[in-house]
Amino acid sequence: MAAAGLFTRENLDAVLDRVCARVGVDPGGARLLRFTNNAVFQLAAAPVVVRIVGSVALRHRVRKVVRVARWFADHGVPAVRLTVGIEQPVFVGAYAATVWDTVVTSGGTAPRAADLAALLRRVHALPLPDLPSWDPLDDVRRRLGEAEGLAVDDVLFLRSRCDEVAARLLDLDFPLPRGLVHGDAHLGNLIPSSAGPVLCDFDSSCLGPPEWDLTPLAVGVSRFGEPTARYRELADGYGFDVTRWSGFAVLREVRELKLITSVLPIMNSSPQVRPELLRRLRDFRTGDTSARWSRYR
Numbered sequence: 001m002a003a004a005g006l007f008t009r010e011n012l013d014a015v016l017d018r019v020c021a022r023v024g025v026d027p028g029g030a031r032l033l034r035f036t037n038n039a040v041f042q043l044a045a046a047p048v049v050v051r052i053v054g055s056v057a058l059r060h061r062v063r064k065v066v067r068v069a070r071w072f073a074d075h076g077v078p079a080v081r082l083t084v085g086i087e088q089p090v091f092v093g094a095y096a097a098t099v100w101d102t103v104v105t106s107g108g109t110a111p112r113a114a115d116l117a118a119l120l121r122r123v124h125a126l127p128l129p130d131l132p133s134w135d136p137l138d139d140v141r142r143r144l145g146e147a148e149g150l151a152v153d154d155v156l157f158l159r160s161r162c163d164e165v166a167a168r169l170l171d172l173d174f175p176l177p178r179g180l181v182h183g184d185a186h187l188g189n190l191i192p193s194s195a196g197p198v199l200c201d202f203d204s205s206c207l208g209p210p211e212w213d214l215t216p217l218a219v220g221v222s223r224f225g226e227p228t229a230r231y232r233e234l235a236d237g238y239g240f241d242v243t244r245w246s247g248f249a250v251l252r253e254v255r256e257l258k259l260i261t262s263v264l265p266i267m268n269s270s271p272q273v274r275p276e277l278l279r280r281l282r283d284f285r286t287g288d289t290s291a292r293w294s295r296y297r
Contacts, residue, residue, distance in 0.1 A: 006094070007054050007269040012039045018092045019050055023083075023099055035270065036296050037203065037262055047102040048083055052095055055265040057142035059096040061203050062089040064131060066098065068202040071129045071180075077122060079199040080191065103200075108192030113217060113230045115197045116190060117237025123199075124179040124210045134181065134208025136169075136254045137162045143261045148268035154281060158261065161284075165253050172247040174209040176240060181206060185213040186220060187230075214242040215251045222252075223259070223293045260284055263296055272297065 009032070020027040020043070029044030039052040053059045066088050072079040082088055083099045090097045140162055144155055182189070183204025190197040217234050220226040235241040242248050260280045263273045273296050283291040 006056070007035075007039070007266045011269075012052060015052055015092055015095045015097070016041055016050055019052070019090050019095075019097045019099070022090055022092065023086045025099075035266070036273075042102065047104075049080075049100045049102055050097055051100065052097045055143060055146065056094055057146050057265070058139055058203070059094075061139075062096040062098060064205065065089070065202045067129065067131065068205045069098075071126070072123075072199070072202075075126055077126070077199065078119065078193075078196060079202075103191045103193050103198055105192050107194030108197070111187050111190035111192055111197035113187065113233035114237040116185060116187060116217070117234050119190070119197070119199055120182065120185055120210070120213050120238060123182055124176075124213070126180050128180060128207055131180065132206050134183075134206045134212065136204075136208075136212065137166055137257065139204070140257050140261050143264040147261075147264040148266065149274070150264060150267065157285060158257070158281075161253075162257065165250065165257065168250045169254070172250060174211055174247070175245065176210045178207060179210055181208045181210055181213050183208075183212070184216065186216040211240070211242050211245065211247070212251060214238060214240065215248070215255050218243050218248070219252055219255045219259070222289065223256070223291075224295065225292050256280075256284060259293070 012035070016027050016030060025043060025048055026045035027043065030041045030050070031044065033040045033042050035054065038054045041050045041052070043050065053062055066082065069079065069082050073081055080103060081101045083101050086099050088098055090099065141159070144158055147155055182199065182202070183206055184201055189199060189201045191200055214234065217226070217231045221228050221231050242251065260277065263270070263277055267274050267277060276294055276296055280293050283293070
């Protein structure tokens with residue numbers, strides 16, 4: 001189990017100070033933009049964003065994030081850019097961080113599903129970089145290993161369900177050709193800019209089935225009540241409807257396992273996420289596929 005309180009705001013502020021000292025920027029007045037899988041700080045003294053990995057068990061992914069960011073830059077993909085002149089990633093004790101140029105959002109319009117479809121088509125057509133193969137349950141299992149305050153019975157259930165779903169994944173016959181996938185493709189991972197939306201968050205990027213990148217918006221309709229038309233726009237723009245494919249039910253279950261467990265390492269540090277996590281878990285355990293969930297705040 002993870003040490004309780006490892007990712008408290010006080011600890012993260014101290015880590016931010018050490019990261020900024022290492023790279024030579026002033027952390028004064030930094031603003032925490034969000035904290036679920038990662039703590040993302042916008043600095044006040046420089047146009048820089050510092051992203052601190054929110055899980056010790058998943059900090060190994062930070063080197064891959066750097067590789068993906070550089071691959072996108074090399075191929076001109078609209079995506080967030082690492083700040084130059086800094087050796088990345090930055091390691092501070094048990095924590096890992098990356099440092100990014102701030103995206104200027106003024107003049108940009110809210111990204112649409114059609115924008116995501118166009119970017120995904122571009123990403124999926126790229127040459128294949130040296131990245132791990134798709135293993136969508138790896139992060140779920142790792143988070144279960146550092147779950148804060150979750151009942152043993154719930155942990156055992158989730159581990160067992162991971163094994164069951166992993167077996168079903170092996171039986172899938174994916175119709176689209178394997179490629180570079182973003183891994184967590186939803187509108188929250190598009191940032192508006194005056195030049196158009198840019199991709200962010202490459203934690204789950206890998207070589208795998210493009211069908212996986214079409215799954216988050218489809219699950220967003222069923223679980224978060226997002227507009228059906230939004231998913232239709234994605235499917236039409238991309239040219240493939242993953243919900244009409246026979247393997248979608250398995251991908252949906254994988255996505256839901258991720259949505260349930262994403263905040264396990266911070267449940268004690270950020271107790272406000274606990275009620276929603278337990279509600280999702282209850283619905284999942286009882287097989288209630290129609291229950292609506294709320295976003296973690």
